[in-house]
Amino acid sequence: MKHTAIEWLFQKLWDEPKDKLTWYGILEQAKAMHKEEIENAVKYGCSDWGSAKDAEHYYNETFKTKNQ
Numbered sequence: 001m002k003h004t005a006i007e008w009l010f011q012k013l014w015d016e017p018k019d020k021l022t023w024y025g026i027l028e029q030a031k032a033m034h035k036e037e038i039e040n041a042v043k044y045g046c047s048d049w050g051s052a053k054d055a056e057h058y059y060n061e062t063f064k065t066k067n068q
Helices: 005-015 020-045 052-063
Strands: none
Touching: 005 020, 020 052
């Protein structure tokens, strides 16, 4: 069964030792999963945003912060 990025993050953090470096790596993986979910939603769910380039632009404009 496929999980959302949030469900995956929770399970990974629950199962892993409580070490900041490991958790940071897991967080980065979850961010990548979240980006892919959003881009796929835009790419396949919105007729006005049909291309992968448009989907990535939408993600970057909506979710990306200056410190990422």
